[in-house]
Amino acid sequence: MRHLFVSFRKISLVLVAGLAAVSVAAAQTVHIYNWNDYFAEDTLAKFQERTGIRPVLDVYDTNAVLEAKLFAGRSGYDLVFPTMYPFAARQIQAEIYLPLDKTKLPGWTNLDPKILESLASADPGNAHVVPYMWGTTGLGVDVAKVRAALGEDAPLDTWALIFDPAHAERLAGCGISLLDDPAEVFAAAMAYLGKDLNSIAKEDLDAVQALFAKIHPHIRYFHSSQYISDLANGDLCVAHGYSGDVLQAQTRAEEAGGQVELEYLIPREGAVLWTDVMAIPKDAPNPDAAHAFIAYLLDPEVIASISNYVFYANPNPASKSHLDEGLRDDPNIYPPDEVMARLVTPAQRSDRELREMNRLWTRIKAQR
Amino acid sequence: MKPRRWPLYTVLAFGYAFLYVPVLLLIVYSFNESRLVTVWTGFSTKWYGELLRNQQLLDAAWLSIRIAATNATFAVVLGTLAANALVRHGRFRGRGGFELLLTAPLVMPDVIIGLSLLLLFVAMQQTIGWPDGRGFTTITIAHLTFSMAYVAVVVRARLAQMDRSLEEAAMDLGARPLTVYLRITLPLIAPALLSGWLLAFTLSLDDLVIASFVSGPGSTTLPMVVYSSVRMGVSPQINALATLIVLFVTVAVIVVTLALRGGGGGRAR
Numbered sequence: 138m139r140h141l142f143v144s145f146r147k148i149s150l151v152l153v154a155g156l157a158a159v160s161v162a163a164a165q166t167v168h169i170y171n172w173n174d175y176f177a178e179d180t181l182a183k184f185q186e187r188t189g190i191r192p193v194l195d196v197y198d199t200n201a202v203l204e205a206k207l208f209a210g211r212s213g214y215d216l217v218f219p220t221m222y223p224f225a226a227r228q229i230q231a232e233i234y235l236p237l238d239k240t241k242l243p244g245w246t247n248l249d250p251k252i253l254e255s256l257a258s259a260d261p262g263n264a265h266v267v268p269y270m271w272g273t274t275g276l277g278v279d280v281a282k283v284r285a286a287l288g289e290d291a292p293l294d295t296w297a298l299i300f301d302p303a304h305a306e307r308l309a310g311c312g313i314s315l316l317d318d319p320a321e322v323f324a325a326a327m328a329y330l331g332k333d334l335n336s337i338a339k340e341d342l343d344a345v346q347a348l349f350a351k352i353h354p355h356i357r358y359f360h361s362s363q364y365i366s367d368l369a370n371g372d373l374c375v376a377h378g379y380s381g382d383v384l385q386a387q388t389r390a391e392e393a394g395g396q397v398e399l400e401y402l403i404p405r406e407g408a409v410l411w412t413d414v415m416a417i418p419k420d421a422p423n424p425d426a427a428h429a430f431i432a433y434l435l436d437p438e439v440i441a442s443i444s445n446y447v448f449y450a451n452p453n454p455a456s457k458s459h460l461d462e463g464l465r466d467d468p469n470i471y472p473p474d475e476v477m478a479r480l481v482t483p484a485q486r487s488d489r490e491l492r493e494m495n496r497l498w499t500r501i502k503a504q505r
Numbered sequence: 506m507k508p509r510r511w512p513l514y515t516v517l518a519f520g521y522a523f524l525y526v527p528v529l530l531l532i533v534y535s536f537n538e539s540r541l542v543t544v545w546t547g548f549s550t551k552w553y554g555e556l557l558r559n560q561q562l563l564d565a566a567w568l569s570i571r572i573a574a575t576n577a578t579f580a581v582v583l584g585t586l587a588a589n590a591l592v593r594h595g596r597f598r599g600r601g602g603f604e605l606l607l608t609a610p611l612v613m614p615d616v617i618i619g620l621s622l623l624l625l626f627v628a629m630q631q632t633i634g635w636p637d638g639r640g641f642t643t644i645t646i647a648h649l650t651f652s653m654a655y656v657a658v659v660v661r662a663r664l665a666q667m668d669r670s671l672e673e674a675a676m677d678l679g680a681r682p683l684t685v686y687l688r689i690t691l692p693l694i695a696p697a698l699l700s701g702w703l704l705a706f707t708l709s710l711d712d713l714v715i716a717s718f719v720s721g722p723g724s725t726t727l728p729m730v731v732y733s734s735v736r737m738g739v740s741p742q743i744n745a746l747a748t749l750i751v752l753f754v755t756v757a758v759i760v761v762t763l764a765l766r767g768g769g770g771g772r773a774r
Contacts, residue, residue, distance in 0.1 A: 168722035173733035194561065195725045198732035202717045205620060209627045213638050213722040370544060393544040 166191045167426035170203065170214040175270075175413075177446035184433050190426045200224045207233050211420055215427040218269055221412040222483040223320070225266055226259035228416070234265040235417040241428040242267075244435025244453075252412065252452040255482045266414035267431055268452040270381075270444070273480060274321050274409040275469070276402045277364065277383035282311045282374040294402040296329035298375045302351040309355035311374035314367070317359040319498035320483055321409060325377060328406040335484040342497055349501045359502060365389075371397045379411075380469060384448040401469045403476055410480035412452070528751060535744035552741040559742055562730055566746060569710055569727040572641060576648040577705035581698050583649070584656025584705075591657075592664040608658070610651040619718030622647045626719060639721030647719045648712060652705035659704065663697035699761060 169181075173196040181192045197203050200220055206212040207228060219225040228234060239245050245267075252268050260266050278293050286307045287298075298304050299313055315322050324334040326345045332338075357373065364376035368386040370393075376383065383401040390397040415434070417427045434440055440451045441459030450470050457465055464470055472480070486494070538549040556562060587607055591600070610618065626636055626643050636643050671693065675685045691698075713728040720726065731743055 170722075173730060193723045195720070195722060196561075196730055196733040197717065198713075198729060205623065205718060209623050211627050211630055211638075389540055393539045394546060 165189065165423070165426060166193055167215045167423055167430050168213060169194050169216045169430065170197060170206075170212070171218040172196060173198075175218065175443075175447060177443045180439065180443055183439070184430060187433065188429050190429060192430065204228065207418055212418055213422060214418060215421040215423050216415055216417055216430055218413055218415055221256060221259070221266065221268075221414050223485055225414050225416060226485050229260050229265050233419055235419050235421065235424055236264045237267065237417070237431075238428060241425075242432050242435060244432055244437075247435055247437060247453045247455045249452045249454050251477075255410070256412065256414065258482075259485060266416045267435075269413045269415050269434070270447065270449040270451055271410060271412040272380040272449050273403050273469075273472070274316070274325070274377070274379055274411065275383070275404055277368050277373075277376040277378045277386060278400050278402055279311070279368065279371065279374040280398050280400055282371075283308065286311060286374070292405075293400070294405050296325055296404045296406050299356075299377060300326060300329040300348055300352060302355075305352040305355040308375055309357075312357045312367070312372055313355060314357055314364045314373050314376045314378075315359050316377050316379075317361045319494045320486075322359075322377070322498075323494065324409045324481070324483065325404075328404060328408065331406070334407055334409065334481040337486075337490055337494065342493075346497060346501060349504065353501070353504045368399055369393065369397060381447060381449040384470070388448075403469055403472060403480075405479075407479040407481060410482050412482075531744055532748045532751065535741060535748045537741060537744075540741065552745040555740075556742045556745045561725075562727075562742060562746060565725050565727045565730045566750075568641070568724060572645050572648065572726065573706045573709040576645050576652055576709040577702045579645070579649055580652040580656045580705040581660075581702045584653045584701060585660050585694075585698065587653070587657040588661035588664055591661055607654055610654045611658075613651070615712070615714035618647065618650060619715040622650070622715070623718040639719055640724035643719045643721065644716050644724065644726065645709075647715050648705075648709040651715075652708045655704050655708060656701035659701045660694060660697045663694045667693055696765060699765075703758075703761075 167190050169192055171194065176194075181194060184190070184192055195214070203217060203219055204224060204227075206214075207217065208231065210233075219228060248268065252271060253263050256266060256268060257263055276294070276296075276298060278298070280293065283293060283298065284291065287304060291304075298308060299315070305313060315325075323337075323342075323345060326348055327334050327336050327341060330341070330344055330348070332341045332344075336342075362382070364373055364378050365382050365386045366389070367373040368376050368378075368383065369389040371390075380401055380403075383399065387399040387401065390399050415431055417424050417431075421427055434443075435453065437453055437456035438459050440453045441456035444451045444456070445461045445464060448464065448470070457471075468476065534545070535552060536548050536550060537545055538547040538551070539545070587603075590597075591604060591607075594600075622643070623639075626639055630636060630638075667690070672685050672689050675689050676682070680688070711728065712726075713732055716726045717729055720729065727746075734740065734743070
């Protein structure tokens with residue numbers, strides 16, 4: 138017994154001694170808070186090479202966690218990457234971001250004026266946020282399976298695949314998924330019904346609920362990321378999803394041997410365009426370094442290398458010549474103007490409207 | 506007539522399968538060549554190679570292990586003290602409240618613990634300047650709040666069952682209370698301390714929600730990296746890392762079991 142006691146004490150002593158925290162302080166660092174895998178593999182290393190500032194990257198998994206930290210204050214981050222609507226829009230209203238010093242951002246003029254304009258409604262004069270990547274929310278389709286279920290010449294680029302009860306019934310066998318996000322799902326349903334995507338009129342919402350009463354049994358699940366691997370494995374044939382995610386599923390399906398042929402489609406009825414932005418919190422320890430990092434990302438060559446890695450379109454038209462051909466010429470990543478015209482940015486909601494939407498959303502999901 | 510055994514064995518087999526097949530699959534697929542976690546294309550160890558080059562993932566794993574070990578060590582000390590108070594000190598004033606508050610973190614939702622601690626840390630930083638930023642220390646403190654309660658529950662059960670006549674015998678033989686505690690009581694409850702330590706270690710290694718709230722710049726834990734990569738697709742590197750952790754835990758459990766057996770044998774001699 139004594140032997141046991143001694144060894145136990147030894148173990149704990151070794152652990153305590155060996156595990157004392159080590160903190161490292163460096164001269165110039167910039168603390169970046171972003172999604173995982175949202176930079177190219179060499180983005181951070183090259184920034185350090187170019188400027189001498191050491192970037193420290195932390196990752197988060199939902200916009201909500203980012204928001205909780207920003208609103209609590211003193212997050213310690215110099216640069217964050219929220220989604221514009223509704224998150225960054227709300228955060229700008231709460232005045233937690235530092236106004237940008239555009240004299241330190243020589244690449245600002247590279248940015249697409251159309252994207253900047255779409256941000257200006259929540260950020261007047263584009264004073265606080267810089268667009269980082271943008272994409273659309275559309276359909277990931279397993280072409281062979283959908284054709285087998287609906288016939289050879291059935292149109293694929295339509296929300297009817299999910300919302301037309303007759304189609305949904307025939308596709309239920311191979312699997313339909315929807316995003317677990319009321320704003321996105323309502324926008325898709327509104328598009329199918331031919332309404333304004335951002336409509337929250339009572340009769341339109343009632344119509345959406347009635348629609349779900351019919352198609353609900355045919356939906357396999359509501360989830361915002363699981364569809365990536367399920368599409369690639371052939372466990373789903375229609376997924377409501379983000380452009381970059383579906384393209385990832387496509388690449389993975391190809392790597393796995395290519396039995397599954399996936400396509401990302403922007404439905405002809407219209408779809409949501411979303412933007413992820415960068416912003417500097419007001420209490421950032423090193424705003425100068427954050428500006429330097431933004432300036433670095435405004436370099437067309439740098440942002441192109443990131444797009445090539447993450448499969449999302451960037452708001453920097455000057456970067457197009459550095460993009461991989463497949464990405465640049467893909468109409469689903471860089472849609473032609475007539476498709477762009479059908480894309481809608483999500484509206485900002487008041488707390489009351491959000492509550493209404495969430496209530497309806499809970500009712501819809503509880504039907505299963 | 507002898508009762509038939511096979512239904513029992515079938516149930517047992519299903520039970521084991523339910524518990525261990527997922528872990529086995531995870532290990533098998535860590536040797537998969539494809540980037541897809543669930544499609545088998547061929548044997549390869551390349552993900553282990555990529556894992557060793559993935560500094561971000563390794564840093565996160567190392568940070569998580571350091572936090573988990575520090576947290577477990579302190580949780581065992583504090584949890585044992587609390588268990589002692591409850592078992593050995595009879596009906597002291599405020600015992601009911603103490604017991605309630607001690608076990609409250611067991612049922613408190615993670616989101617509430619996380620957010621309230623975040624607000625506390627921010628407020629403290631503004632008023633007394635400590636903690637200066639959030640990271641290792643704040644995550645460890647946050648994990649301590651709930652893992653300490655688990656340790657207290659485990660140790661308390663063991664203390665309550667313990668035969669007190671052994672301690673009394675030692676005192677009869679002239680041992681001072683401290684000596685009795687260190688030489689008699691602690692060794693007797695050591696298995697509970699160990700399982701408490703491992704429990705606290707696992708709880709901390711596992712935690713995503715609380716750590717997300719109270720982490721700061723430069724301190725991303727392993728679960729945060731794993732969950733964050735879901736948005737862009739989980740890489741088999743995670744399988745490889747999980748396999749290594751399973752291996753590590755298995756070895757640790759075997760070593761601990763052997764050590765405990767050795768201790769028992771020592772008494773027999």
